[in-house]
Amino acid sequence: MKPSDKKILIIGAGVIGSIYAVNLSNAGYSVTMLARSRRLTELEEKGLTFYNNKTQSLDRTHVEIINKLYDNDIYDYVFVTVRYEQIEDTLLGIKNNCSLNVVTMVNNPFGYDKWGEIVGKEKIIPAFPGAGGKIENGVLYYKLTSRIIQPTTFGELSGEKSTRITELYKILKSAGFPVSICNNMDSWQKSHLAMVIPMANAIYFDGGNNYSTAKNLQAIRNMSLSLKENFNFLKSVGVIITPTKLSIFRVCPTCFLSFLLKFIYKTKFAETLISNHANNAKYEMELLSNDFEELAKEKCISLKYLYPRVHEFT
Template structure:
């Protein structure tokens, strides 16, 4: 099987480098700036599990002349529209699309363009970033990727994807509850992002101050209430663990959106917070904290564009 990884940033580059090192047929679809960087320096991963340097197979949109078996979409959500156009020539009648984006809106956008039958649900857990030279820096040892049919069924195509992904240096697994997995991930991202970004600190920073724990609890309650109204029922064990993680004393944990914000980069405010508010509004739900968070992030985005 041949895989096209759309984006060679911190997430796509990490999993793609692992797959290439394991002998899989991996090609990265990149923009000109990243193309030049990777041609000069290669794809470099720096990780507690061991460093990795490869010379990747690279391609631009104009150079795609035949479909791929798997297209792994690993761009930031605000770059999805252009990525969809760039990867169109790689999508054939039997191509499977695995999106590693946050939230749920990307599933609808990809389905509108290529059809829902092309999509598998997919979620990943890894903490990575790009340094100034374009190297991928992994923090910690978490490197999970999960995929499955959106209806929860077993299928030959999921089995084929799993055969391709497994034993490649990261934790790959199938899921019969992938849709719920994605909603749960969105719950964590929206709650953690709101806590970190509005309060401008780590989970430990927030809960250590007067009123911080109470604020975090209110955020979790509001996000979970919306998710359960517009998405899926969240289990009691999941909610208990989410609350534990998001109110843990001394925790240095921060969301990727907060790390992007503090680094002065573009953020996924519309996809992680804004879209959740759109869905809440459609159900007539009030979301005072998320509304405040979203306004705060919009101010940041406006300042970034000046």
């Protein structure tokens, strides 16, 4: 397979979409980005500009920029990299497109039935990115996460290792992404939300960023308690915690977990992969928190620490 033989469309030109566009384009794939509004103008004027961590200088990669997708525009893979509140409208906008593989790189607490009803369940490849960063003055600054921390993860709804999943694995790996195939993406995404919601809420509780949160002992303790509660909830309703290493949040003593989180929040890693997104996607995280709470209520479980307040812990 020659990279140039594969056509890839990325819907959503924010941080995540731009990261995947840069690496895939630099690996030789034919990449098109569907962009809107200010980001569309920015890309048309400046191109996809990024900070090259290897050369420590600004660089630019070639991608085609479009603002409309036609039904007969065929791509081998369509990556949807929008926010949670945008996903259904985005899928409605492409439901008649004839491309067969739609990679949804979006948080999801409720499963994929509704998305499948819109574009066809057979098209959906649930996925989640392993990267983070920011866009400043039209320049993308980013970092990929290691395979140990969080690789780009995806899989079939059925859990089978299909031909297209194997091909997608090779494509992403050849573009430099740490990758992992998961046979239960529904459990993976629920587990991921159980983790990231408290991590974002701790920053909102503090009112600052990861560095100030690291100094806020109440915010750190709130986060630890919420993490333990969320993962205990998932286990109690039969959700397989995926990957299994996330079980550490359930079994780890609160005092040690708080110590570990305090250390992590002092790092550039936390700034790039936690704080930047949390502070730029507050509405998305609020919706996800609400829906995760709704998921618990459906099982008659109340999550006491999902929205912690200081008086609850004093």
